[in-house]
Structures are given as C-alpha cells and as structure tokens.
Amino acid sequence: MTVQTISRKCAIEVASYLIRAGHADLVVDALHALPVAGECASPDVPALRAAHAAWSDAQFDDVSAVGPAKHLAKEALDVAAAPQDAIEHADCWMLLWDMQRRAGISDSALASAIEAKLAVNMERHWFEPKDGEVCEHAGARKGGQNG
Known part of the structure; x- marks a missing residue:
C-alpha cells in the first residue's frame, strides 16, 4: 500500500x-x-x-500545550483509580495528542525523543517496583527534576 x-x-x-x-x-x-x-x-x-x-x-x-498538560495530571489520577477503564485512558491520550500538536512536536520528533529517552532509562538503575507506587531510578531527585 x-x-x-x-x-x-x-x-x-x-x-x-x-x-x-x-x-x-x-x-x-x-x-x-x-x-x-x-x-x-x-x-x-x-x-x-x-x-x-x-x-x-x-x-x-x-492555546498552548500547558493547559492540556495540567489537565493530563488530573486525568492520570483517574486512570490510577480505574486502570482498566479504556475511557479514562482515552482522556489521557487525547490530551497527549493535544499537547504534542500544540507544542509543534511531529510524530517523528516524538519517536526520536522516545528512542533517546528509552536508551537513557535502560542504562539507569531502578529501585524495586511496588505495585501502585511510583518507581524511581536511583539518581532521581525529589520533584522529578532530573527526568
């Protein structure tokens, strides 16, 4: 095709x-x-x-990507409360699409960024995960400033 x-x-x-x-x-x-x-x-x-x-x-x-980003933070809590609810996931994905588009980030730029970030994450040491909790990497600072 x-x-x-x-x-x-x-x-x-x-x-x-x-x-x-x-x-x-x-x-x-x-x-x-x-x-x-x-x-x-x-x-x-x-x-x-x-x-x-x-x-x-x-x-x-x-509007910019800022409003959808703030809204996403709220919707992510809804997914955490109902992780099997596809509608809650859809809310998040639509906000992600909106953020990406409004920030002017192309799909190829996003894919490249994901590839680069995955490589970084794969090199990090991660603490033992606990179900329902945030799992940080060993170098993470409080507040998530070091990505």
Whole structure:
C-alpha cells in the first residue's frame, strides 16, 4: 500500500467520522491536520487524531500545550483509580495528542525523543517496583527534576 493510498483512506475515514458525529463543518480543518507523508500505524488512529485536532481547535482555540498538560495530571489520577477503564485512558491520550500538536512536536520528533529517552532509562538503575507506587531510578531527585 502506498503513502498516497493510506493518506486517501485516512482522509475518507476522517470525513466520515466527522460527518457521522455531526461535525461536517470541521471536515476541511481535519483534513488539513492529516499527516502529509508516512505510513499510518492504523487508519483509525490518524483519522481520530485529525478529528480530535479539528474539534480541539474549534473548542479551545489557539492555546498552548500547558493547559492540556495540567489537565493530563488530573486525568492520570483517574486512570490510577480505574486502570482498566479504556475511557479514562482515552482522556489521557487525547490530551497527549493535544499537547504534542500544540507544542509543534511531529510524530517523528516524538519517536526520536522516545528512542533517546528509552536508551537513557535502560542504562539507569531502578529501585524495586511496588505495585501502585511510583518507581524511581536511583539518581532521581525529589520533584522529578532530573527526568
């Protein structure tokens, strides 16, 4: 499957999703938010991300990533209280998408950052995990200042 085919399929899914959800007015904005190149991991995800981006921009206007980041901190506690609840996880993922997009971080930049951070974490010594508790690495400072 080519990138052009994938992008066309994603565009069709975005448009259908928004029209079914009663937001036909957001179709053009959502289509502009679709990735221009690169393979979609799943056609559903880019369509949902584009639909979410269009809705979020219409709902919350031109705000920075700070508000969604603060909201994520609250939603993460909801996941901790109900870890099997997919809806609570969805709240967090939509906020992560919003933060990433509003901060101007591309998927490839995020993937590179994750790869780099994973390499750092793999070299660290980690304390014994306790279920339901934060597990810090041996060099962690109070307040999480050293990432």
